[in-house]
Amino acid sequence: MIQTSQSPTLDGLFQRVLTRQPDAPALLDPLNKQRITGLAPRRMTFAQADRAISALATHFIESGLPANSVIGIQLPNTVEFVLTVLAAHRAGLIVALLPQLWRQAELTMALNRTGARAIVTMARIDGVNHADLAMNAAAEAFSIRHVCGFGDDLPEGMASLDLAMSNGSATKRKVIHDGRKAAAVSFDVTADGFRPVPRTHLNLIAGGLAVFLESRLKQGATLMSAFAPSSFAGLTSSLVVWLLSAGTLSLHHPFDGEVLKRQIDDDCCDTLVTPAPMALRLAEIDSSARLPTLRHVIGLWRTPEQVASSAQWTSEAASFTDVYLFGEVGLFGARRTAEGTPVPIMPGAHGAPRDVPGTSSAVETLLTPKGTLALRGAMVPVPAYAPPPPAGDSLVSQPPQDYADTGYAARLDRATGAICITAPPAGIVSVGGYRFLSHDLQEWARRLGHGALLTALPDRLCGYRLAGRAQDHARGREALSQLGLNPLMVEAFRDRNILG
Known part of the structure; x- marks a missing residue:
């Protein structure tokens, strides 16, 4: 070329x-x-x-x-x-x-x-x-x-x-x-x-x-x-x-x-990039002994609201970096303390490396008036997340928004001033890396006929898991497959004695 x-x-x-x-x-x-x-x-x-x-x-x-x-x-x-x-x-x-x-x-x-x-x-x-x-x-x-x-x-x-x-x-x-x-x-x-x-x-x-x-x-x-x-x-x-x-x-x-x-x-x-819940399991199996070459582990959190309550990283040979993911809006990382615990995330500019003075900002965090976390910075595609124009015939243009709202509920800790991410976006189901609108689940279930149910249940590793109930699970799976749906929805109707 x-x-x-x-x-x-x-x-x-x-x-x-x-x-x-x-x-x-x-x-x-x-x-x-x-x-x-x-x-x-x-x-x-x-x-x-x-x-x-x-x-x-x-x-x-x-x-x-x-x-x-x-x-x-x-x-x-x-x-x-x-x-x-x-x-x-x-x-x-x-x-x-x-x-x-x-x-x-x-x-x-x-x-x-x-x-x-x-x-x-x-x-x-x-x-x-x-x-x-x-x-x-x-x-x-x-x-x-x-x-x-x-x-x-x-x-x-x-x-x-x-x-x-x-x-x-x-x-x-x-x-x-x-x-x-x-x-x-x-x-x-x-x-x-x-x-x-x-x-x-x-x-x-x-x-x-x-x-x-x-x-x-x-x-x-x-x-x-x-x-x-x-x-x-x-x-x-x-x-x-x-x-x-x-x-x-x-x-x-x-x-x-x-x-x-x-x-x-x-x-x-020497470096592993993997979903954070999987990475934390490495510490449980003595990764320093079974994986002696590892020096850095980068754990990606699709459920950033779970970082603060996550298990301690206990490997002495490898450092652990939490990477907070907010759908496709953006991300930021925070290397854990020497004790293996997550560090507080403060509002404002988030440099990289975070604890080195004078480093350039990787992303900026802020709280919106709605009580949700927003991001702005070089990686954040703000126009893609611009809110829809207000209803009505008003000719007054709205002021430009310089941040993207992640939808994650957040607040400031009164004692430390750190950001506490408390809940995922309302109305959205996240199963691993795949997101669905919750009302879409019910719409697909209705296509299976009377008595069919498709719902999301909390899951520590994936955020949510899907579970379904129908009069005939095998026919339900076949119908959803013929509709061209994600296999996460199809397999929600696997045979079992109870919902879940």
Whole structure:
């Protein structure tokens, strides 16, 4: 590609590392990738990754995708995800992050809302035929012109990206490296409904810096990522932190505990990025003895209201950094005390590293008049969360809002002045990394007929878990699958004696 540099982009960061250490190890696949996808694990240097990225970028250009068009990506946490994101940026495209558990209904909505021109997927992931899912969703998204996939036995009409990588690169297109350009779109659910959240390269780099600096990672870190990449937090805590550290990124497809431990040991990983409840379990199994190479653990909290009451981190060999996630609005990190307890979060500018005077602000926290937590700063896409215009015919324009409301209920502690996050957003159910409006659950249950119930029950690890009841659970699951719904909803109707 012909590139003009104006401000940092993700591909620009990659190429800086490539120039310094082309033969250094860059990307390592999960050990069990063959089981997950049917493909053999890859281990790539920066030079090998660069050739694959250029080949994929060439394929996107020669397919006729114009610059600044959106390309949807639904891939597992494997090398192909990283290569595709960087290739899309090298071709001047914008990436739409599609969670792996999304099925046809959600895929179609996301592709239509973003006007995506292409979708990239894997033939099979964990036994699910994602190639067919992508083809069916593309048939209902009128903007889609190209459907691409990795793996074997792709359906007719789906271009093979494995073949594209083997063909090398020839076509060039002038691409301006401008960090102010749109780079990625993730998806959130707020009280106002489904919401695409676009971000620039600079937004993504700011999020990665917040995690990288607060956790005090060193250059050349070997980073193990066991967090699904299809969100702002997933992308920044893995791909962006890897580029900032100029080290090695080892990927684990969540979640197989024994494979994870073996992979950390085999790849000599010194840093682990994983959901915080899973990370805290490491302390219970004496991680310093079983995982002797670990020096940093980065725990991502999808339920930030639970941080203050979480268990103490007891490992002496590895530090622990809490990363508070607020849907797709933003995040901030706080490295734990020497005793392994969470630190108080004060309102105002939140620097990175937090306890080093004079550091630049990673994000700013504030309380809204509604008693909710709001964020602003370089990573926060404020326009994406702007409230809807007031009802009525008033011609008086509303003053611009310079923060994004997370919806999380919060208050100030009277004794310390610290922020206490007390509850998740009202009316929203969060199951792991997936959000639903609570009334949507009842709407789907009504489609199953009289007596059907779909509800959310509190869960310490995931925030909520779904449970369902119907006259015939098997027929209920089949009906929801045919509607193209997320398997979290489908499996809520598994057979059991009691609701729960």
